[in-house]
Amino acid sequence: DIQMTQSPSTLSASVGDRxxxxxxxxxxxxGWLAWYQQKPGKAPKVLIYEGSxxxxxxxxxxxxxxxxxxxxxxxxxxxxxxxxxxYCQHYNAYLWxxxxxxxxxxx
Amino acid sequence: xxxxxxxGGGLVKPGGxxxxxxxxxGFSFGxxxxxxxxxxxxxxxxxxSSISGSSYYIYYADSVRGRFTISRDNAQNALFLQMxxxxxxxxxxxxxxxxxxxYWGPGTLVTVSS
Numbered sequence: 346d347i348q349m350t351q352s353p354s355t356l357s358a359s360v361g362d363r364x365x366x367x368x369x370x371x372x373x374x375x376g377w378l379a380w381y382q383q384k385p386g387k388a389p390k391v392l393i394y395e396g397s398x399x400x401x402x403x404x405x406x407x408x409x410x411x412x413x414x415x416x417x418x419x420x421x422x423x424x425x426x427x428x429x430x431x432y433c434q435h436y437n438a439y440l441w442x443x444x445x446x447x448x449x450x451x452x
Numbered sequence: 453x454x455x456x457x458x459x460g461g462g463l464v465k466p467g468g469x470x471x472x473x474x475x476x477x478g479f480s481f482g483x484x485x486x487x488x489x490x491x492x493x494x495x496x497x498x499x500x501s502s503i504s505g506s507s508y509y510i511y512y513a514d515s516v517r518g519r520f521t522i523s524r525d526n527a528q529n530a531l532f533l534q535m536x537x538x539x540x541x542x543x544x545x546x547x548x549x550x551x552x553x554x555y556w557g558p559g560t561l562v563t564v565s566s
Contacts, residue, residue, distance in 0.1 A: 379553055381497075388547055388556035389497065400554070432497055436553070439511045441487060441499035 347371050349435055351444035357452040364420040366447045368433035373413050379434045380409055380418045382427075383446075389432060393418065423449070454478040454555050456548050461560030468538050468564070474531035474548030474557055482526035485509075485551035488533050490544035491559075500546070501533065516542075538564045 348371040358364050368378065376396040381389035391400050393409035396416055406421045420427055428451055433444040460472040474486070488500040501512045501522040510522055521534040531548050545559040 381553075383497075388549075388558055390556075391553045394553065434497075434553070439485060439487075439502040439504065439509050439551075441489070441502070443489075443497040443499065446496040 347374060347435055347437075347442050349433055349442050349444040351431075351433055351447050353447060354445065355448045355450060357450045358423050359452045360423055360425060362423045362452075364423050364427075364449060366418045366431055366433075366449075368411075368416045368418070368444050370414045370416075370435060374435045374437070376412055377436050378409075378411070378416050379436060380407075381432045381434060382429045383432065384429045392431075420449075454550075456550065456555055456557035458546060458548055458557040458560035461546065461562045463563045463565065464538055465566050466539060466564055469534070469536045470538065470562060472533040472535065472546055472548075472560060472562070474533075476529045476531065481529040482506075486524065486531045487549045487551065488522060488531075489547045489549055489556075490542075490562075491547070492541070492544040495544075498544075502551070503531070535562070538562075540564050 350369045352367050378396045380393040383389040392403050392407050397409045408419045410417050430446045430448045432446050435442045455477045457475045482505050485504045487502045490498050490500050503510050503522045519537045523532045543564050545561050547556050547559045549556045
């Protein structure tokens with residue numbers, strides 16, 4: 346089974362900061378990777394799919410990159426609405442695997 | 453408007469059963485595969501099960517295989533999760549999600565406790 350490992354688990358940042366979250370797969374996943382944002386009490390919201398494609402309606406300050414086993418989510422200038430928990434997800438046919446999450450907190 | 457709404461959660465004793473439902477509207481239900489994903493209190497997301505549009509392909513996480521059964525009724529635009537022999541570690545918010553990842557329900561809370 347493929348394992349997804351995110352780092353860091355928690356990140357403290359200020360409004361305007363550039364933030365990067367890393368997700369590593371235990372084996373090559375050929376770009377079938379998504380990033381989600383989740384706020385307390387709410388369902389996850391997809392931000393990025395296929396590693397680097399921005400979901401419709403998602404602000405352009407969010408970007409995804411990477412391939413093979415290492416992927417990153419970057420927020421170019423952190424906004425107050427961005428303080429949340431972020432998850433990476435590998436999807437392959439009918440199997441989903443999530444990273445453990447990265448909580449972005451206010452510094 | 454695409455909507456997914458879960459129901460059927462609640463408090464159940466260890467060893468008990470629950471059946472979750474996910475009512476879908478606003479799209480061609482039978483054209484999509486679906487997933488159940490759960491989130492224990494204060495924890496991360498865990499994929500539980502998936503089912504193809506025709507119900508031909510069905511998959512489970514190791515943690516629920518043999519205890520949970522996913523099914524769907526395309527005529528009723530509904531997805532189900534039958535949960536048997538529930539354990540304390542099954543306590544979580546259960547979400548249904550369309551396979552394109554764009555649409556999730558708000559979730560339903562399942563609490564397994566004596």
